[in-house]
Amino acid sequence: xxxxxxxxxxNSPELIHERVAAGRISWAGPLLLVxxxxxxxxxxxxLFAAFLYLRxxxxxxxxxxxxxxxxxxxxxxxxxxxMRYFTSRxxxxxxxxxGPIRLRHGRDxxxxxxxxxxxxxxxxxxxxxxxxxxxxxxxxxxxxxxVQPHYIPxxxxxxxxxxxxxxxxxxxxxxxxxxALPRLQALSGRTWVAFAVVGLWWAGxxxxxxxxxxxxxxAFRFLAFLPGVLVMMVIYWRTRRMAxxxxxxxxxxxxxxxxxxxx
Numbered sequence: 001x002x003x004x005x006x007x008x009x010x011n012s013p014e015l016i017h018e019r020v021a022a023g024r025i026s027w028a029g030p031l032l033l034v035x036x037x038x039x040x041x042x043x044x045x046x047l048f049a050a051f052l053y054l055r056x057x058x059x060x061x062x063x064x065x066x067x068x069x070x071x072x073x074x075x076x077x078x079x080x081x082x083m084r085y086f087t088s089r090x091x092x093x094x095x096x097x098x099g100p101i102r103l104r105h106g107r108d109x110x111x112x113x114x115x116x117x118x119x120x121x122x123x124x125x126x127x128x129x130x131x132x133x134x135x136x137x138x139x140x141x142x143x144x145x146x147v148q149p150h151y152i153p154x155x156x157x158x159x160x161x162x163x164x165x166x167x168x169x170x171x172x173x174x175x176x177x178x179x180a181l182p183r184l185q186a187l188s189g190r191t192w193v194a195f196a197v198v199g200l201w202w203a204g205x206x207x208x209x210x211x212x213x214x215x216x217x218x219a220f221r222f223l224a225f226l227p228g229v230l231v232m233m234v235i236y237w238r239t240r241r242m243a244x245x246x247x248x249x250x251x252x253x254x255x256x257x258x259x260x261x262x263x
C-alpha cells in the first residue's frame with residue numbers, strides 16, 4: 001500500500017514565508033491583531049462604564065472593570081473578524097490557524113493537561129515575584145492585586161463560567177500564537193523580534209483586565225504574566241500545535257474566573 005501523505009498545513013512556516021514573499025501578508029495584519037485586544041478591552045470597559053454611569057454608579061469605570069470576562073467577548077469577536085479578513089486575503093481559512101485536532105485516545109486533552117501543569121506554576125511564580133518587587137510588604141496577599149476579588153451578579157458569573165472561557169482561550173491563543181507570531185517572524189526575518197513584539201503585548205494585555213490607570217499596577221500585571229506567556233510561546237514554537245495549548249489555557253481562565261467572583 002502506498003504511504004499515507006500527510007495533509008498540508010496552510011499555516012506552516014514555509015507557506016507563510018511564501019505568502020510573505022508573494023506580497024499576500026503585510027505588516028498591517030499581525031501588528032493590528034497583536035495590539036487590538038488591549039484596545040478593544042479598554043473600549044469595552046468604557047462602554048460598560050457609560051452604561052453604569054447612566055445607572056448612577058459612584059465609580060463606573062472601576063465597577064465596569066469587574067465585568068471584563070463579560071465584555072471581553074466583544075474583544076474576541078473583533079479579533080476573530082480581523083483574522084478572518086486578513087486570512088482570506090492570504091487565501092486561507094480562519095479554521096486553518098487552529099491546525100489539526102487529535103482527540104483519539106484523548107491525545108490533545110492529555111497533552112493539554114500536561115502543558116497546564118507545566119505552565120501554570122510560571123504564572124503563579126510571576127505573580128508572587130512581581131508583587132514582591134513592586135509592592136513589597138504593602139500587603140501579604142498578592143492575589144488581591146492579581147485577580148481583584150469582587151462580587152458580580154449571578155448572570156455575569158454564569159456567563160463567565162459557561163460561555164466566556166470557551167471563546168476567550170482559543171481566540172487569545174490563535175490571535176497571538178497561530179496568527180501574529182509566525183507572520184511577524186516571517187516579515188522581520190528574526191525570531192527574537194516576533195517573540196519580543198508578541199510577548200510584550202500579550203503580557204501587557206493582562207493590564208487591561210481590568211484597566212486601572214496606575215503605573216505600578218500596570219507594571220505588576222505585565223511582569224506577573226510575562227513568564228507564563230513566554231513559556232507558552234516557546235511550547236507553540238517548538239510544537240506548532242494549537243489545540244493542546246487551548247486545552248491548557250481553559251483551566252487557567254476558569255480558575256481566574258472563580259477567583260475573581262469571590263471575596
